[in-house]
Amino acid sequence: MTVRRVNVVILVLLVIAFLIILHRNLLNLNDFLKQENPDTASGMVLPFETDFLSDHKVIRTGDEIPVVITAPEERLGATVTAMNSIYRNSKANVVFSIVTLNESVVHLRTWLSKTDLKHKIIVFDLKILTGKIPTDPQKVEAVKPLTFARFFLPVFLPEAEKVIYLDDDVIVQGDIQELFDSSIKLGHAAAFSEDCDSASSKGIVRGAGNQNSYIAFLDFKKEAIKKLGMRANTCSFNPGVFVANLTEWKQQNITSQLEFWMERSAKLVCVLLFYKSRTLSFKIPEPFLYVIFRNKIYKVKTDFNNQFPS
DSSP states (O other): OOHHHHHHHHHHHHHHHHHHHHHHHHHHHHHHHHHHOGGGSTTOOOOOOOTHHHHSOOOOOSSOEEEEEEEOGGGHHHHHHHHHHHHHTOOSOEEEEEEEOGGGHHHHHHHHTTSOOEEEEEEOOGGGGTTTSOOOHHHHHHOOGGGGGGGGHHHHOTTOSEEEEEOTTOOOOSOHHHHHTOOOOTTOSEEEEEGGGOTTOOOEETTTEEOSBGGGTBOTTSHHHHTTTOOTTSBOEEEEEEEEEHHHHHHTTHHHHHHHHHHHHHHTGGGOSSBSOGGGTTTOSHHHHHHHTTTOOEEOOGGGSOOOOO
């Protein structure tokens, strides 16, 4: 072997050795960073971000915009994220009414004490649902009380004339002021976004199928539905984001009407008064709202309520 070939071989071996050392060093650095920042490891739950407020302090003036949002114990992080998104994208004078259960109050107060958010915590009194949900222990366990909090908006905000309701899984990417300023036609108690108008409304509800028409939620073979004269192919609406005219809501006794159907359904749950499937029974609010608002759907812009499959 010539001297030139020996030099080439030595050079190749040196390059390989260098790459091996570099690779090991990078691996060690990666391990070190993981040890220094354990919260970023896969599967870790990050703490609530409360410092976003210091980066987005704005002067909030003008009329108050009441926003009602629910906060189940198992979804407090989602509620915080939703509030965060509203605050980041608007300079409006937003006041949050956070509806939660007793078990979550301390946790919420601890977090909110570190913020400048205007808010009040409303403890949802479970007595309000007495006689309105099934008494079967197995069914009661499956019922999420805060699912029906939206039915009682005038109870939470008796002085308000207009309010925005948001589910805890909502992310607001625009100015909430625009949604609040949505006009509601005279004689209508609320404005919703119809599912059929949304390009992303092809979500699936277990046991129901595509959730963009009444037939996905209501059993049109039931006499109770037949008597209402509802059409099965009518486009449904998503009650996760809506604007309510509480003056009209109270005049039309919307809450009382919803309570009536809940009580009737609770008594006849064994025959499913109008639920499409037992898997949906008292787990979602849509059927009750579809029945009450069947002839008075006023639409807001669809981009306020895009939906995505879960």
